[in-house]
Amino acid sequence: xxxxxxxxxxxxxxxxxxxxxxxxxxxxxxxxxxxxxxxxxxxxxxxxxxxxxxxxxxxxxxxxxxxxxxxxxxxxxxxxxxxxxxxxxxxxxxxxxxxxxxxxxxxxxxxxxxxxxxxxxxxxxxxxxxxxxxxx
Amino acid sequence: xxxxxxxxxxxxxxxxxxxxxxxxxxxxxxxxxxxxxxxxxxxxxxxxxxxxxxxxxxxxxxxxxxxxxxxxxxxxxxxxxxxxxxxxxxxxxxxxxxxxxxxxxxxxxxxxxxxxxxxxxxxxxxxxxxxxxxxx
DNA sequence: TATTACCCTATAAAGCTCATAGGGTATGTA
DNA sequence: TACATACCCTATGAGCTTTATAGGGTAATA
Numbered sequence: 001x002x003x004x005x006x007x008x009x010x011x012x013x014x015x016x017x018x019x020x021x022x023x024x025x026x027x028x029x030x031x032x033x034x035x036x037x038x039x040x041x042x043x044x045x046x047x048x049x050x051x052x053x054x055x056x057x058x059x060x061x062x063x064x065x066x067x068x069x070x071x072x073x074x075x076x077x078x079x080x081x082x083x084x085x086x087x088x089x090x091x092x093x094x095x096x097x098x099x100x101x102x103x104x105x106x107x108x109x110x111x112x113x114x115x116x117x118x119x120x121x122x123x124x125x126x127x128x129x130x131x132x133x134x135x136x
Numbered sequence: 137x138x139x140x141x142x143x144x145x146x147x148x149x150x151x152x153x154x155x156x157x158x159x160x161x162x163x164x165x166x167x168x169x170x171x172x173x174x175x176x177x178x179x180x181x182x183x184x185x186x187x188x189x190x191x192x193x194x195x196x197x198x199x200x201x202x203x204x205x206x207x208x209x210x211x212x213x214x215x216x217x218x219x220x221x222x223x224x225x226x227x228x229x230x231x232x233x234x235x236x237x238x239x240x241x242x243x244x245x246x247x248x249x250x251x252x253x254x255x256x257x258x259x260x261x262x263x264x265x266x267x268x269x270x271x272x
Numbered sequence: 273t274a275t276t277a278c279c280c281t282a283t284a285a286a287g288c289t290c291a292t293a294g295g296g297t298a299t300g301t302a
Numbered sequence: 303t304a305c306a307t308a309c310c311c312t313a314t315g316a317g318c319t320t321t322a323t324a325g326g327g328t329a330a331t332a
Contacts, residue, residue, distance in 0.1 A: 001226070059306085059309080195332080
């Protein structure tokens with residue numbers, strides 16, 4: 001199940017994507033509009049910035065803005081930043097790979113192969129869908 | 137990410153599926169063979185029994201056994217019993233449906249539509265795959 | 273009838289999620 | 303320069319879930 005963090009993040013991103021211009025918007029503005037706890041949203045936007053999905057400007061008139069146009073922001077990127085791996089097992093993750101501690105042989109592991117299928121299919125959908133698709 | 141509970145459950149089920157006969161196997165036997173904490177496995181097998189995936193016999197010579205042959209036990213069933221909903225959002229779940237509390241209109245919600253796609257694809261794979269496929 | 277092994281409840285450590293608080297720091301404007 | 307704005311960072315804690323253990327009750331079988 002998607003975490004609240006991810007849902008909040010998607011809300012904030014679609015809010016920004018719907019704007020006509022790409023001027024910075026303050027945390028408070030987004031938090032009020034989307035009913036998100038201010039401090040929680042602050043942490044989320046910060047993380048999106050550190051992962052180059054958002055940019056920010058400090059000082060008066062500052063805030064957050066999209067680094068790329070909505071049609072180039074893939075849902076897979078957003079998922080990875082906010083929710084973490086798309087794979088259901090660490091040994092199946094492309095970006096967060098880890099060996100399963102209790103797995104004897106990954107090559108012959110049937111669960112591994114099954115979860116690779118699931119991952120590939122999910123990934124194909126999330127790669128194909130962008131922020132732009134969410135706002136029309 | 138799949139929980140340890142689900143991984144243990146799958147291990148136990150494949151252990152049973154690999155047997156030549158379908159005689160009951162005690163918790164201890166499975167726990168030792170698959171390196172699973174005894175009491176934890178006990179709870180898992182009990183849950184699988186309550187959901188008609190396993191049967192059990194008490195007393196001497198008792199234990200757990202598969203209720204159906206391996207080729208008819210779908211991975212989707214196992215997932216639902218041990219891990220819970222396959223959907224990434226409650227509003228997209230077929231068997232565990234719930235309205236998203238912060239969603240204004242499900243009909244027009246783009247995230248909802250996206251996650252339905254993901255669910256359908258994942259489901260297709262997990263329905264198609266059975267215990268039998270895991271052991272060859 | 274004794275033993276086996278399932279069955280049930282309670283408990284708790286550990287970890288994660290969600291949320292809040294308080295203050296530091298960079299930036300733009302007057 | 304001084305000030306206000308708004309990002310930035312660290313710490314803290316409640317609440318929940320996961321993982322695991324313990325102890326005993328109960329049904330079934332040899």
